[in-house]
Ligand SMILES: Nc1ncnc2c1ncn2[C@@H]1O[C@H](COP(=O)(O)OP(=O)(O)OP(=O)(O)O)[C@@H](O)[C@H]1O
């Protein structure tokens with residue numbers, strides 16, 4: 001029993017160590033990438049390619065997952081609310097939760113697993129088959145050529161996908177609300193819109209734009225962590241696998257930690 | 273032109289180069305041979321500053337590669353072309369774009385000149401009709417030839433070839449050897465050729481060095497491959513098989 005606790009503690013420590021190291025390498029790459037962005041031209045074509053590969057292709061999975069998340073949230077909170085006869089509030093609760101937390105987090109985690117990992121695998125394969133060395137020898141700037149388009153693509157696609165997730169999640173809640181909780185459709189729509197408009201700034205719902213801001217940060221984190229892990233891969237196919245796993249672990253961990261910090265900043269400190 | 277002085281290099285606790293010394297003169301083609309894992313590719317990568325010597329000096333065109341700053345190193349690399357052992361092509365670019373890559377990314381040439389140079393390079397390796405193909409649609413030998421085209425398209429002063437003819441059929445090997453000789457004769461390119469292929473070494477090499485134990489074991493003109501020098505015989509595998517029937 002004690003041994004098991006000790007073992008888990010050691011594994012947790014190892015996990016944190018790996019993440020801190022990976023995050024360290026990523027910070028360096030992030031700074032490099034930002035430099036490339038402000039100096040010199042940015043080619044649009046590779047960014048669009050990456051947006052397609054890294055974003056458009058993940059729309060179906062994001063839609064499905066957030067639909068069911070919206071539905072289950074509505075069902076769970078709805079059943080509780082039903083006890084107090086307050087089921088009309090379900091639209092309010094689910095839409096705020098979707099936009100603030102669930103939408104960005106779900107999108108972030110899906111992109112980490114589906115796109116960040118692919119970036120790590122792709123750059124990892126290039127690393128172990130001498131392609132990155134070849135780029136160095138040809139004096140091609142790897143950060144500008146490989147990393148910048150990926151980071152920009154996810155910084156754009158992650159909020160767009162999050163917007164999709166928010167909308168679809170609310171639709172899912174609406175389906176459950178109307179069919180299972182007998183909330184009128186008209187009422188569901190008006191309460192939801194009202195709830196999101198409640199905290200408006202520049203007539204933009206705060207719940208929504210904070211969520212989208214988070215999504216931009218998540219997109220950048222996923223791409224930078226994926227690229228950094230891939231570029232450091234050594235040791236053939238096994239090394240590529242290690243890099244991929246490392247990228248997913250680190251970016252998911254960073255996403256949930258950053259999410260907490262950002263929520264604290266926007267809703268904890270600021271509004272008090 | 274290129275000079276190694278007592279170069280030592282270890283990866284972890286595994287020594288690979290242990291006092292490697294040799295030099296290559298301007299316009300010369302120097303062939304490096306040696307068993308697999310003896311450090312031939314590692315030696316080439318020292319010339320472009322990808323690896324840095326633990327001890328000793330690597331001088332290329334008078335520049336100490338291990339001490340060179342980033343700008344000096346970049347300028348040096350732009351004068352060197354390298355053919356990688358596995359081709360090292362980018363898998364999402366077709367043949368044409370792979371060959372055009374170093375011109376487009378590192379030199380600001382007008383697209384017309386890029387086109388002219390790329391066409392010339394691809395035709396030199398007889399792949400013009402395959403220019404639209406992706407690397408995954410090519411054979412290993414074709415990929416190697418694309419790598420060769422990519423190395424010469426920048427018109428370098430030094431070309432490093434890592435096994436340029438491995439995996440090619442004899443006729444194609446012969447053609448590549450002629451290409452290497454052509455680059456040297458017509459353009460005065462200095463070349464370093466790593467190869468296992470004895471006919472290739474004999475044809476293109478002005479001098480041959482055989483690496484063993486992390487240093488040049490024997491060095492001389494291609495004639496040494498026919499000599500009875502024990503080091504050469506050991507490399508060629510003669511006498512190493514018990515009960516050799518010859
Ligand atoms: N980046 C590296 N990290 C660790 N070890 C390395 C690295 N590069 C090469 N080595 C090791 O150095 C030794 C020499 O490698 P190198 O690739 O130079 O051999 P080679 O002579 O080119 O062999 P081959 O004929 O098979 O291509 C090998 O044992 C290899 O495992």
Ligand SMILES: [Mg+2]
Pocket residue numbers: 312313314357434
């Ligand atoms: Mg090699």
